[in-house]
Amino acid sequence: MTTTENLSAQIFKPQYDYPETSALINRVDSSDGSSISPLDGEIDSKWYRIINPFLWIWRGLPKLEVEELLSRIAASTKHHTNEKWLDTVIGYQSGNWVYEFLNQAALWQSKADSIGQENLSDEDKTNLHNYFLIASEYSSIASYPHFKNDELAMYAQTCAYQAYMKALSYSPFTVKELEFKVENRSVKTFLHLPKTDNTCPIVLICNALGSLQIDYYRYFKEYLAPRGFAMLTVDLPTVGYSRNFALTQNSSQIHQAILEQLSSVPWVDNSRVILAGFRFGSHLATRLAYLMPNKIKGLFNFTPFVHQIFVDKDLQKNLPTSYKDMLASRLGLPSISNLQLAAELNYFSLKNQGLLTHGCPVPVMNIIFEEDILSNLNEVKLIRSIKQNKLVTIPKTPLQKSLHDALTQSVNWMESVL
The missing domain is CATH 3.40.50.1820 (Alpha/Beta hydrolase fold, catalytic domain)
Structure with a gap:
């Protein structure tokens, strides 16, 4: 991964020529499946991604901030790849999943950057550690579901690792x-x-x-x-x-x-x-x-x-769309049908x-x-x-x-x- 400069200085300006995440995998079969555990997140037909605020908050993100961020995405009136999914705003702009999560990460990065680097107290080091961890987690979620051919997601991953390494430099x-x-x-x-x-x-x-x-x-x-x-x-x-x-x-x-x-x-x-x-x-x-x-x-x-998940065709058919897309992306498949997915997974x-x-x-x-x-x-x-x-x-x-x-x-x- 390439090293980037300060995250807040590197955040892209709004651009509209990036393919939107949900459009990167060509689906032969439609699916509104729900075969998943509450540990994986909340299945809601209004979202393409599997929303998992419980896990995000467990990892350290502020609860009210996460809820406000998701509300901003949900309220966007910008053009969507698929109008039934709230998190499919096209282009790197307000309402877009990657944009909103990366900008939230930038706020925490800026909060960390506002702490002077000389004569750091123990409290300063603890705050720097926590602020960079939060920035890293927001950037990680911005990249989710981490498709390899998703240019914006790849940038978000780079930001996530950069912030994580900064957090580690202040870790106990x-x-x-x-x-x-x-x-x-x-x-x-x-x-x-x-x-x-x-x-x-x-x-x-x-x-x-x-x-x-x-x-x-x-x-x-x-x-x-x-x-x-x-x-x-x-x-x-x-x-x-x-x-x-x-x-x-x-x-x-x-x-x-x-x-x-x-x-x-x-x-x-x-x-x-x-x-x-x-x-x-x-x-x-x-x-x-x-x-x-x-x-x-x-x-x-x-x-x-x-x-079971690798051989049960009925279970596979009932997986959420984004989960099947994630499997297809990991397997290097630009398009996916239930039959093809079943054939590929059987070997696993x-x-x-x-x-x-x-x-x-x-x-x-x-x-x-x-x-x-x-x-x-x-x-x-x-x-x-x-x-x-x-x-x-x-x-x-x-x-x-x-x-x-x-x-x-x-x-x-x-x-x-x-």
Whole structure:
């Protein structure tokens, strides 16, 4: 990713010749599907994107500000690609999704820039850290759903990483930007270290499909770091710092290369590695646990996808439009039909790949969410450990407490297997 100057100085002026995100994938079949979990966001036929204010606020964004921003988009009378979707204003202008979220990011960047850089107090450093994190998160959401051929989204991603790196420079924790070789290329990652002088166990994050690697800071700060765990984040293929890698049925290619090279990282104990897979990322994590058990001490999956979503045609048909478009984008498909999507996804099933026919060689913890259509008990039963199986089902209300309890239990379990 190219380095940019100050975000507030770089925000584009209104321009109207950029293709709008919802128009980038040609859909052969229409869909108003709703097969998704409340963890993924709110399904509303008035929006193209899946709106997830709960998760955005959990990551640190101000609640009232998010609501006001969404209201501005919803109230826009500008020309839309599709008049039934509120978030499809054409061109980089007020009412456009990327424009509104990036401008909100710029406000927080400006707030940070207004703090003098000399004789910084602890309070100043804390504020700078938080302001840049908020700017980073707004920019990340501006890029969502992170289509590779979306020029404005790619710019937003660059802004998100720039703000994140500034936030890390004021973090109470040490964070290293590391590059790992993947075949004849390299990929950038972030290693987040707890406050310790010793080498520490490490959690390798396998992202959800709609996330960037910079979206997991709160998990590290509040759950992993206090228990002495390091966290290594890496983007999924086709996204962020991994945008030049294709997503194929060998989905764990990048993470496999990283595991092979962890012994060269001096701050962590490469003999104590836990994989953490979130939603689609559990496909990568589970695949790694079967392929490289000698490198891994445990597998933690948060609402895993390993088989059903890849083979159930009715479930696929009932996915929200933007989710199917996101899958098509990740797979490098400029147009998509239900039949084509079904054919492509079939190869991703770990059961069809022959990996789930025997027990997983490492301890496994799976967390599933009550009434989650995409990740249920049948899915979890396919991931059987020959050493230890732990299953936690979390209620859908109250959602904030359920998420907190689930993440707390994940770290308790990680400690127990180490």
